[in-house]
Amino acid sequence: xxxxxxxxxxxxxxxxxxxxxxxxxxxxxxxxxxxxxxxxxxxxxxxxxxxxxxxxxxxxxxxxxxxxxxxxxxxxxxxxxxxxxxxxxxxxxxxxxxxxxxxxxxxxxxxxxxxxxxxxxxxxxxxxxxxxxxxxxxxxxxxxxxxxxxxxxxxxxxxxxxxxxxxxxxxxxxxxxxxxxxxxxxxxxxxxxxxxxxxxxxxxxxxxxxxxxxxxxxxxxxxxxxxxxxxxxxxxxxxxxxxxxxxxxxxxxxxxxxxxxxxxxxxxxxxxxxxxxxxxxxxxxxxxxxxxxxxxxxxxxxxxxxxxxxxxxxxxxxxxxxxxxxxxxxxxxxxxxxxxxxxxxxxxxxxxxxxxxxxxxxxxxxxxxxxxxxxxxxxxxxxxxxxxxxxxxxxxxxxxxxxxxxxxxxxxxxxxxxxxxxxxxxxxxxxxxxxxxxxxxxxxxxxxxxxxxxxxxxxxxxxxxxxxxxxxxxxxxxxxxxxxxxxxxxxxxxxxxxxxxxxxxxxxxxxxxxxxxxxxxxxxxxxxxxxxxxxxxxxxxxxxxxxxxxxxxxxxxxxxxxxxxxxxxxxxxxx
Amino acid sequence: xxxxxxxxxxxxxxxxxxxxxxxxxxxxxxxxxxxxxxxxxxxxxxxxxxxxxxxxxxxxxxxxxxxxxxxxxxxxxxxxxxxxxxxxxxxxxxxxxxxxxxxxxxxxxxxxxxxxxxxxxxxxxxxxxxxxxxxxxxxxxxxxxxxxxxxxxxxxxxxxxxxxxxxxxxxxxxxxxxxxxxxxxxxxxxxxxxxxxxxxxxxxxxxxxxxxxxxxxxxxxxxxxxxxxxxxxxxxxxxxxxxxxxxxxxxxxxxxxxxxxxxxxxxxxxxxxxxxxxxxxxxxxxxxxxxxxxxxxxxxxxxxxxxxxxxxxxxxxxxxxxxxxxxxxxxxxx
Ligand code: HEM
Numbered sequence: 032x033x034x035x036x037x038x039x040x041x042x043x044x045x046x047x048x049x050x051x052x053x054x055x056x057x058x059x060x061x062x063x064x065x066x067x068x069x070x071x072x073x074x075x076x077x078x079x080x081x082x083x084x085x086x087x088x089x090x091x092x093x094x095x096x097x098x099x100x101x102x103x104x105x106x107x108x109x110x111x112x113x114x115x116x117x118x119x120x121x122x123x124x125x126x127x128x129x130x131x132x133x134x135x136x137x138x139x140x141x142x143x144x145x146x147x148x149x150x151x152x153x154x155x156x157x158x159x160x161x162x163x164x165x166x167x168x169x170x171x172x173x174x175x176x177x178x179x180x181x182x183x184x185x186x187x188x189x190x191x192x193x194x195x196x197x198x199x200x201x202x203x204x205x206x207x208x209x210x211x212x213x214x215x216x217x218x219x220x221x222x223x224x225x226x227x228x229x230x231x232x233x234x235x236x237x238x239x240x241x242x243x244x245x246x247x248x249x250x251x252x253x254x255x256x257x258x259x260x261x262x263x264x265x266x267x268x269x270x271x272x273x274x275x276x277x278x279x280x281x282x283x284x285x286x287x288x289x290x291x292x293x294x295x296x297x298x299x300x301x302x303x304x305x306x307x308x309x310x311x312x313x314x315x316x317x318x319x320x321x322x323x324x325x326x327x328x329x330x331x332x333x334x335x336x337x338x339x340x341x342x343x344x345x346x347x348x349x350x351x352x353x354x355x356x357x358x359x360x361x362x363x364x365x366x367x368x369x370x371x372x373x374x375x376x377x378x379x380x381x382x383x384x385x386x387x388x389x390x391x392x393x394x395x396x397x398x399x400x401x402x403x404x405x406x407x408x409x410x411x412x413x414x415x416x417x418x419x420x421x422x423x424x425x426x427x428x429x430x431x432x433x434x435x436x437x438x439x440x441x442x443x444x445x446x447x448x449x450x451x452x453x454x455x456x457x458x459x460x461x462x463x464x465x466x467x468x469x470x471x472x473x474x475x476x477x478x479x480x481x482x483x484x485x486x487x488x489x490x491x492x493x494x495x496x497x498x499x500x501x502x503x504x505x506x507x508x509x510x511x512x513x514x515x516x517x518x519x520x521x522x523x524x525x526x527x528x529x530x531x532x533x534x535x536x537x538x539x540x541x542x543x544x545x546x547x548x549x550x551x552x553x554x555x556x557x558x559x560x561x562x563x564x565x566x567x568x569x570x571x572x573x574x575x576x577x578x579x580x581x582x583x584x585x586x587x588x589x590x591x592x593x594x595x596x597x598x599x600x601x602x603x604x605x606x
Numbered sequence: 607x608x609x610x611x612x613x614x615x616x617x618x619x620x621x622x623x624x625x626x627x628x629x630x631x632x633x634x635x636x637x638x639x640x641x642x643x644x645x646x647x648x649x650x651x652x653x654x655x656x657x658x659x660x661x662x663x664x665x666x667x668x669x670x671x672x673x674x675x676x677x678x679x680x681x682x683x684x685x686x687x688x689x690x691x692x693x694x695x696x697x698x699x700x701x702x703x704x705x706x707x708x709x710x711x712x713x714x715x716x717x718x719x720x721x722x723x724x725x726x727x728x729x730x731x732x733x734x735x736x737x738x739x740x741x742x743x744x745x746x747x748x749x750x751x752x753x754x755x756x757x758x759x760x761x762x763x764x765x766x767x768x769x770x771x772x773x774x775x776x777x778x779x780x781x782x783x784x785x786x787x788x789x790x791x792x793x794x795x796x797x798x799x800x801x802x803x804x805x806x807x808x809x810x811x812x813x814x815x816x817x818x819x820x821x822x823x824x825x826x827x828x829x830x831x832x833x834x835x836x837x838x839x840x841x842x843x844x845x846x847x848x849x850x851x852x853x854x855x856x857x858x859x860x861x862x863x864x865x866x867x868x869x870x871x872x873x874x875x876x877x878x879x880x881x882x883x884x885x886x887x888x889x890x891x892x893x894x895x896x897x898x899x900x901x902x903x904x905x906x907x908x909x910x911x912x913x914x915x916x917x918x919x920x921x922x923x924x925x926x927x928x929x930x931x932x933x934x935x936x937x938x939x940x
Contacts, residue, residue, distance in 0.1 A: 038901065041902075085897060096883040130878075270873065317778070320777070330782050349785070350788075352870065352873065527862075
């Protein structure tokens with residue numbers, strides 16, 4: 032089957048001894064560059080190498096699950112550096128935080144796939160030939176093969192044996208009919224058949240289950256297909272994230288994303304121009320089942336989309352993305368965005384916005400930051416906590432006891448000083464660097480934090496002005512995503528599965544029916560045997576079934592003679 | 607109403623555990639009895655082999671006729687195949703009863719929760735072990751694998767014990783991320799795959815012991831007499847292979863279905879999340895196992911080790927990754 036020479040089913044002596052010879056004469060000069068390359072290629076596309084690389088791949092995938100990865104858990108990586116200041120840089124130097132795109136992981140799977148191609152190409156070629164060639168010649172001795180059975184069949188009346196030329200070439204009509212019957216039974220069960228004749232016997236050689244090898248080749252080729260489409264598909268697509276507060280509109284342009292990961296071959300003009308407005312965000316929480324009180328049941332983002340001037344209402348839910356402009360919009364997260372307005376001492380508005388606060392726990396205690404660069408005597412930063420349903424613990428600390436905004440409260444700690452926005456270093460809108468600032472409320476200051484319920488206004492310290500909580504809105508964070516090759520990956524995945532099923536469960540087998548006329552011409556001995564090509568638990572049964580079916584198909588009532596025409600004599604294994 | 611259903615459910619699970627414990631004892635007694643009886647039967651077994659071979663009338667090149675290889679049982683001869691030991695029959699009967707109790711328990715849990723009962727660690731465990739038992743019983747109808755009874759009931763007992771004690775949670779509704787048809791498919795098929803891997807792993811383990819006995823005749827180490835009553839290592843290997851490849855197909859489907867679901871829920875079909883990584887690792891190990899069986903020098907014990915490593919990874923993925931690793935699949939519900 033042109034399998035790798037170390038496939039257990041391959042004829043062993045030749046390659047085995049060749050290897051022996053090769054290693055014994057390793058200094059042989061005539062091997063040459065081409066010889067070496069050929070040798071290397073044979074090694075690379077051997078079963079042993081494939082196995083070794085597969086196991087290595089499994090092993091190499093492990094560390095990525097033990098150490099946080101930049102791709103899936105960037106914050107985890109940052110935290111890891113903080114927790115393990117000495118170890119982290121060492122791990123980083125061997126790409127432990129990006130295992131699956133690391134040089135070593137990539138080399139393993141690339142080698143594996145090169146090996147795969149090297150293995151599949153010759154097999155495909157060979158299989159094409161096999162599909163067009165006849166089943167092989169019947170072996171001289173069937174009794175050493177699988178499921179060997181013999182049956183005796185007596186002709187109704189003695190028939191003249193063929194002219195005693197000794198060649199036995201002349202089959203008599205009875206024998207021919209028996210053989211023909213075996214042929215047609217086998218053909219009907221999907222075998223490819225061929226009749227052979229030798230000095231002593233005539234026989235049918237049959238083979239079936241070519242689909243097993245086809246399936247195997249489809250499986251392996253589809254794996255290459257997946258690798259290539261994933262490699263290329265990742266290059267043309269993009270993924271971007273954006274937080275949208277109720278009432279806001281997102282416009283699908285590069286600048287509108289909070290974060291954006293383009294593929295290697297991505298260009299801006301693949302971003303289709305569409306807009307998406309978050310009209311309302313609905314969250315439902317469990318209130319009946321006390322074991323799950325406050326657990327989210329459903330999130331729905333009601334949106335209005337507009338593409339080429341067509342407005343449409345839409346919905347984005349977890350597990351149910353919205354398709355628009357060739358992209359998919361996913362609902363990743365949500366939270367509260369208190370609307371705050373800050374006025375200076377003169378009553379002029381210096382800041383007003385709905386600020387997304389990041390949820391910190393299941394009851395959506397949330398943390399947010401307000402930065403006011405201009406309009407006040409100094410730059411002001413505020414770190415705020417939002418409690419959708421505020422409650423007070425026995426120690427006096429605030430917490431949220433339910434994720435819905437039943438009794439919403441915002442507390443604010445005010446800082447003045449340098450916000451650090453002028454240094455050209457990008458800073459997160461969700462954090463405040465307080466090291467160059469002076470805290471004025473909350474914490475150790477002795478001044479209570481500012482505390483606001485919706486509609487309330489409080490004075491800022493030092494007579495700087497006032498802050499008002501106008502209301503509470505919800506925000507949703509969306510992942511906007513395009514992967515043009517996704518469908519192909521699915522197609523290949525289905526081929527993988529289909530190929531696998533065919534290759535594992537369709538038995539490939541050869542069977543033979545051999546007919547030997549007895550000397551007197553009164554009957555024949557029929558021999559049946561099979562050969563499994565690959566795992567084939569039912570081989571013996573299949574041969575036995577064939578024998579039964581064949582005997583049953585023969586004209587047993589042909590003779591009026593009372594003597595039993597057919598005897599299913601069972602011979603013990605004489606091997 | 608819901609609470610009482612939930613209570614009935616756990617009560618049934620506990621009862622099933624009690625019955626499994628009794629089944630475990632019966633299976634263990636059977637094994638013990640085999641070891642002690644084997645001496646007496648050795649004489650009888652020899653003619654039985656001849657009889658068996660004659661009757662089957664085929665040259666069992668790869669698969670020696672069962673009758674011949676099951677020694678003690680084969681002594682009873684031609685007609686009924688292996689004689690059934692009473693303890694063994696009791697063991698199977700108890701297992702069936704336990705399975706039915708557990709089945710009702712799991713179904714009640716689903717009714718109480720108004721959804722499929724596989725959405726947190728406790729529920730994964732009760733459904734997963736139910737499937738292990740189910741697969742075992744179904745396979746029993748086609749192959750006499752009753753000698754695995756001790757292992758299977760033991761494994762299920764341990765898993766159920768750990769999960770009822772450590773992971774029990776009251777019925778809670780699904781979080782939005784799990785509320786998908788893919789939960790039904792993906793998790794169920796994964797559990798089914800696990801069940802086949804468990805059975806295959808057990809067979810591979812016994813294969814290794816058997817192989818040791820066959821190759822190191824006379825050595826005392828790990829040379830249990832009862833192994834004489836079990837199929838030979840080639841037959842065990844073939845059985846293990848057939849069961850493991852079914853597991854592998856389910857696992858392949860799990861991987862694909864998981865990717866499709868991840869695409870729906872998180873916007874990418876593959877992100878090397880911890881759970882995804884381990885599902886992949888398991889898949890690759892079993893692909894290695896299948897390859898090993900087709901590689902010269904790797905058939906037999908070496909490939910059996912890979913099957914065991916694969917199953918160890920399955921257990922690790924379920925018991926350790928779910929509970930202790932962080933990642934998007936934080937659905938253990940603990
Ligand atoms: C990405 C790496 C690979 C994976 C995941 C993989 C997986 C598998 C699986 C699952 C099977 C069993 C199902 C079937 O027969 O289709 C299989 C069979 C096979 N593979 Fe691979 N394979 C890989 C690479 C290779 C390579 C590099 C070679 C060549 C050296 C190879 C040669 C074979 C052969 C000859 C079989 C048939 C085994 C038999 O006769 O039972 N595979 N492979």
